Amino acid sequence: MKVEQLSKNINGKSVLNDINFDVSPGTITGLIGRNGAGKTTLLRTIVGIYHPSSGDVAINGKSVYTHPEVKQKLFFVPDSSDALKNYSTAELIRLYQRVYPDFDAEYLHSCMERFALPQVKRISHYSKGMKALFSLFVAFATKADYILLDEPTDGLDVIVKKQVQQLLLEQVSENGTSVIISSHRLDELEYMAENMLVIRDGCLDDHYELSDLKNRYKKIQAAFSDQIPEELENKASILNQTGRVYTLLMDNESFTSLDEIKKYQPLLLEELPLSLEDVFVAKFGGDPYV
């Protein structure tokens, strides 16, 4: 799937601006950004709910806007299953079988059995966690190549979250499905995603692989006899400060080894394991739940 120069203006305001990226088969891509950054608008535009002001989204070279039939290979799971709350599970299966020719009802039933999800007369009878699981089962049962998930684990308990993550990883590894997940939960994305798209004010701020990220930054804890040296402060992002103990995020381009800090004679110096959250606290500043 190729997203090319995608822009969207709403009420004269640019909500998405020149977004470009590719999604390769069998990958999980995390979509992150602060509230109102344009994540949901991007997903809705990719899937054709919103028409872009300019740009295109193509699957196998065919635009989803001019050839919506290619959306048989693209499935969107919104953050709420409210639209389907009046359907029974049997009705939904019948509906999806008619809309998606490759829909695998057997797979769906097997998932429901595996996760002890009962058949219901109304989807609204499911708990929030059950709805999330059911939506995922349906998404994978369509055999779509690309699945877009908007906040799939938002408000779910730890057990259901683990089940969702497990299912996602299984599907991607076994069937080569590509998944784009919009989420605020960086810890979960770090566990699942290989690529990251960072949206800031409707623009694609960054796009990288997680393995690159670990090579791009280092997280250092250092204590100094006085304040942090000004030269070092300019080079690093301060993630945390407790008294004279600083937790710093260092960009590997401007910082190559711990020896560079040793010249400031720190009282304490050690490298800490880097998390995705650290990078985004440094990038966005403040709230760890970006």
Add this chain to the structure above:
Amino acid sequence: MFDKGLWLQNYKQTKLVIGLMFALYLVHMPFQAVLAIETWMEREEMADSIDDYVYEVQRWDVLQVFSEGIISVFLLITVVVLAGLLIGLERNTRKMDFAFSLPYKRRDLFWAKWAFGSTAITAFHSFSFLSAFLIIWFSPYQDAFNQVTTAEILIQPFVGMILIFTFALFVGTFTGEMISQMVVTVLLGFFPLGIYHLTERIIDIHLNFILPIPRFLDFITPFMYVLESDQHSWMAGSGIIGIIIFLSAGKRIYERNELEHNGEFLIFKSLHRPAYIVIVLMISMFGGTILSSLAPWNADILQILSYWIGFFGFLLFALLITRKVLEMNVLIKSQS
């Protein structure tokens, strides 16, 4: 147009109203036919008791069975609600995430909605008509059909219902949610006649001249195709033309819908200013009409005075309320 998936989706979305419509059609013509026969029998008995008086069923009596009565009004409301459920409901709930992410062209989504509603109306109307027709046919009043044509009792009422449904769907393509779709359908559905009556009143009280009602107003007022039982013979033809116009215009607009404005009164921002002016003006004129009608009919000056008091009173109210209405957003957020 007849995609099974979309058919199922539309049915699920409108199941209750479809059931209600079927129930109304079930009692509409057959029930009125039975009642009419009863009435005709009573009148005949009464006529028999009077010397030299023979009772004959009138043309008007037959027309009433097939296109009049309170049930016609309920059916009209049901048809507008059906269109509202098919388009408007998708706009102010999260159903749009589902409907518009499906692998269909918007054109096909629109056609499917129209085909679904029209098929339901066609099936129920035919059933209702046939039942009523057979009830009268096998009664002593079979000859009553000699006074009316098939166009008058079948084609015109049927075309009227399809026209109203198509019109309400068309309105749904530029309104932002279900309630505004139904309100605008009613306003525009009576608009030509409404404008005539408001204008006629202002001319009447200021110039003492009653503006004659032009016949063409019936042709361009959609609701008259259902509510007017004694229609001009050309109205079936103009109704079909109306269906074609509203259908093709609706399809075009639906394809160009900017769904990010779903939940607002109108989804095209460019329509806000003209809609604001027209609504404010109509409410003000309506206010003037209401207040002037309270003045004694022969007190000309008082009538004029009360007209303008009503006009400006309602103008203030309209200025306040209309802006709020046009700026509202009733998008129902997620409740997962």
